[in-house]
Amino acid sequence: MIREKRTVGSTIFNIINIGFFILFTLICIFPFYYMFINTISDNYLAATGKILLIPKGIHLKNYAEIFSLPGxxxxxxxxxxxxxxxxxxxxxxxxxxxxxxxxxxxxxxxxxxxxxxxxxxxxxxxxxxxxxxxxxxxxxxxxxxxxxxxxxxxxxxxxxxxxxxxxxxxxxxxxxxxxxxxxxxxxxxxxxxxxxxxxxxxxxxxxxxxxxxxxxxxxxxxKLFTLQFLLYQYLNQVNVIAEALKTSTHPSVNPFELTPISIRMTISIVVVLPIMLVYPFLQRFFIKGILLGAVKG
CATH class of the missing domain: 1.10.3720.10 (MetI-like)
Structure with a gap:
């Protein structure tokens, strides 16, 4: 086995390179993480901007209410x-x-x-x-x-x-x-x-x-509306939906928990998550196909 001789310069470059891409990855992931922790945290704290890195008052009522929307x-x-x-x-x-x-x-x-x-x-x-x-x-x-x-x-x-x-x-x-x-x-x-x-x-x-x-x-x-279009309509009516859900007679609903921000973020997660789950399974084929498909025109 041949070992590559590393110089001080190449070692420093590798450390900086790896650190940069780790930081870049975290920057890309953070918006999705931020939305998710706000959807499962206490809605009052989320609405007042007090949820940044760690979820507080964890619950899943937002998702339960979004999935109960008609249609x-x-x-x-x-x-x-x-x-x-x-x-x-x-x-x-x-x-x-x-x-x-x-x-x-x-x-x-x-x-x-x-x-x-x-x-x-x-x-x-x-x-x-x-x-x-x-x-x-x-x-x-x-x-x-x-x-x-x-x-x-x-x-x-x-x-x-x-x-x-x-x-x-x-x-x-x-x-x-x-x-x-x-x-x-x-x-x-x-x-x-x-x-x-x-x-x-x-x-x-x-x-x-x-x-x-x-x-x-x-x-x-x-009956032919897509999920994206229906949720787009709900996003435009988020204040009305929040008020409707607050006055719901469903026993599991706390009238003071639901806010337009929590509904908006929950809808965004519902739309984005399914397609994000598909990509990792096709990623290795995706990269290879792009490279080979771009060799010549």
């Missing part, structure tokens, strides 16, 4: 459904089109690929988009969340670039054995594309989970 269960179901279905269809659509653009024999490949790239820089705007969605029957339609995201130019470029980094001999050997495009795509390309697929899955799932503008413009029925 929250249905909205969570819609958000989870659109995230799962939308991410899966985005993976299929973007991967298939990205693979097609990586084939040199594709008809007018360069023209269509440049057409995809142009779409990243220009869009028609909200009004033409709304008119088009209305003409397609997407008003008050669950598929308004899914169909517009099936193919994304950015994901297509990522997948195409990754496929082109794979050894061409893998496909050539399968082609000699008589394998067609679909067989090569499903049996060779997809199994080798786990890193870039995980990268696209992270991007697509976060976009689906956080989106609420499509609900704002296209959805009228409360």
């Amino acid at each position: 929250l269960g249905q909205a969570a179901f819609i958000s989870i459904s659109r995230t799962i279905i939308g991410t899966l269809l985005t993976l299929i659509g973007s991967a298939f089109l990205g693979y097609a653009y990586s084939r040199k024999e594709y008809w007018m490949r360069k023209f269509w690929y440049r057409f995809v790239i142009i779409s990243l820089y220009f869009n028609a705007g909200i009004i033409p988009w709304f008119i088009m969605m209305k003409n397609l029957g997407m008003i008050n339609n669950f598929w308004a969340y899914i169909l517009p995201t099936v193919v994304s130019g950015f994901y297509v470029i990522l997948f195409k670039t990754y496929v082109e980094s794979l050894p061409a001999s893998l496909e050539e050997s399968a082609q000699i054995d008589g394998a067609g495009y679909m067989v090569r795509f499903s049996k060779i390309i997809l199994p080798l594309s786990a890193p870039i697929l995980a990268t696209i899955a992270v991007f697509a799932s976060v976009a689906q989970w956080n989106s609420f503008m499509d609900t704002l413009f296209l959805i009228r029925s409360s």
Whole structure:
């Protein structure tokens, strides 16, 4: 085993480097930690700014009250459904089109690929988009969340670039054995594309989970409201909700505990936490996919 000879300068640099990134990590984590400890602490102390590092008067009534808000269960179901279905269809659509653009024999490949790239820089705007969605029957339609995201130019470029980094001999050997495009795509390309697929899955799932503008413009029925849109409405009515919960006849509610600040922070945690729990499982694929997908354009 060869040991690297460390100089005093390199040791000092490593200490400073590690210390900097530890500090940077703490700075990134602290806002989420601060919100969380305020949601489980005494609401009066949180409202007066007396909760900084350590929670005081710990309780979970804020979460119990937020989850008891009307329509929250249905909205969570819609958000989870659109995230799962939308991410899966985005993976299929973007991967298939990205693979097609990586084939040199594709008809007018360069023209269509440049057409995809142009779409990243220009869009028609909200009004033409709304008119088009209305003409397609997407008003008050669950598929308004899914169909517009099936193919994304950015994901297509990522997948195409990754496929082109794979050894061409893998496909050539399968082609000699008589394998067609679909067989090569499903049996060779997809199994080798786990890193870039995980990268696209992270991007697509976060976009689906956080989106609420499509609900704002296209959805009228409360049964199709997403969790983000419903909680956005509650955030705008936080003072009204606080008063309503204070006057609740529920026996576990203390009239003096609920405040607009506690409700606002609890809602923020409810929205952010689920997608934060997904990221660590895909992180190693995400980093590898980004690096390999950015080698060439």
